[in-house]
Amino acid sequence: MRRMESFKGEIVTLLADATGLGADDVEGLLGTPPKQDMGDFAFPCFTLAKERKTNPAALANEFAGKLAPSGAVREIKAMGPYVNFFLEPATVAEDTLSRAFREDIDYGRSSDGQGDMIVIDFSSPNIAKPFNIGHIRSTAIGHALYNIFEFLGYECAGVNHLGDWGTQFGKLIAAFKHWGSWDDLAEKPIHKLLDLYVRFHKEAKENPALEEEGRAWFKKLEDGDPDARDIWQHFRDLSLAEFQRIYADLEINFDAYTGESFYEPMLGETVQFIKDKGLAKKSQGALIVDLEDYGMPPCLLEKADGATLYATRDLAALMFRAREYKFAQVLYVVGNEQSLHFKQLFKVIELLEFEWAPRCHHIPFGLIRFKDAKLSTREGNVIFLEEVLEKSKQLVRDIIREKNPDLEDADEVAHQVGVGAVVFNDLKSRRIKDVSFDWNELLNFDGRTGPYLQYTHARICSILRKHGEDVRADVDFTRLGEKAERALVTRVASFSQRIRNAARDYEPSLISEYLLDLAEEFNSYYANHRILLDDDADLRAARVLLADVVRMVLRNGLKLLGLQAPERM
């Protein structure tokens, strides 16, 4: 059983022989031509020509003359300054399609990770605040990375670092004591909590004593006062219940919900540890780690009043994770605006001489910004994720009612497609790019979208149902000679390399892009070639196999991104 990589290996050996270069040098130069009819691999002769003081085209000719096709290589020819290699399409098709067909749901999987642990910190909303559209980014990207690394043989731990500690909870308790009740919180608790929070700030302007009250409540909370603790716990439970509804919608599970409060008991020893290492010092009344030598502002461990900060809790959390998980890598899927924070965090870890310091990575992403200013001001600059998901699902329901009124499980499918549209929208471009939030764009399911991929998948399922027989792998692969068929085979063959690249770059969009290209190629092929031929059983069998394998890759890829692949829609 071979793969594209081993075809490449054959060519590297041939070229190393002909050019006298080392195999690594050849492999570095060997590339893929921009067009399919220019072959499967191309070797540029520019650099060598310069060294040998000849022109590249002449050199390419010379090499091509020396090389003889063998094995899977059918033809070798000079094309301008390149030597291009053409593989035997039937061989490539056979190797690729029979392997994919056999591996099915495991096609693309690997054991690269060898069970190494990767801790992924993602989503991490603040409790008592609504899950808004901005949270989709970390949630979708983190979840996709989790799936990708797991598919590559890593063991993953998804950690939801809830924002569940800090002065704001003292204020919230104070507000609750003044104006709230548990009955009142029974319905839409997070919205009610937000109202309380907003009211607190409004009234505190008139009545500064409230601020003091809030601080006092937080102090009580920290000191373990049973009443404060109980109220906080209720707030946390109510929030988590709402978040979990959304996570259920998105089919996301976390391995731990260890929020900031979890690390509260470890803060004292963390600060002491840093002091013992001689890194902490007093400055302007606060306790800091000076990072001036590294061109950064100081990392604050304690405020002048002795209270801890974000960085303190993150340091405690990171050290805890190192002990607990013995990770090969820890990934923080957090917005780009926190780059400095993580640079500081990792620098402190390095100065503490932890050997795992280089294995900590911040995976930044761009912000969601609003295109339509009116929308951003309404609702106080917040769009709730739940509202977005509901709108998307509703639109899918409408479309189904119009296009496929007899569909069974229409609600379930509307859910899968509606949620998929929103998630995919967030995973389709490089994560570092800002995402402009635009209802029209989000709810347009034409073109390069999640529903387009799901539609393509469902359409192939439909073809296979109509085919009516089991798909066979023992087909005549020489029949798959059409240009479009060869393009599809090549695309399928590169799936596993694409997943590796996505992991290497922590970039789920590489998979989105791949799937869109695959779906476009298939849809174009489908429009121009009949698959279920009545008069040519051999060709039909071969095309059915190809379609089935494309279906598998679409499904596997969608799963990696966290999308469902419905069989009808």
Add this chain to the structure above:
RNA sequence: GCCCCUAUAGCUCAGUGGAUAGAGCACUGGUCUCCGGAACCAGAGGCGGAGGUUCGAUUCCUCCUAGGGGUACCA
């Protein structure tokens, strides 16, 4: 001020230093006696500016411009 990210078509985005810079949306015009029209085909439309490195730069480096973010007691 300093630091980070970004700049490719009207809009949203692709583009390992290499062959004619590719898609989608929107727009215009087409495609069904045939496997799902959430589709397919076609048209029109583009590398922010100036240098540098290189046989070759959208890609690497420097500077400039524009947008976004950050920059000690928020997270």
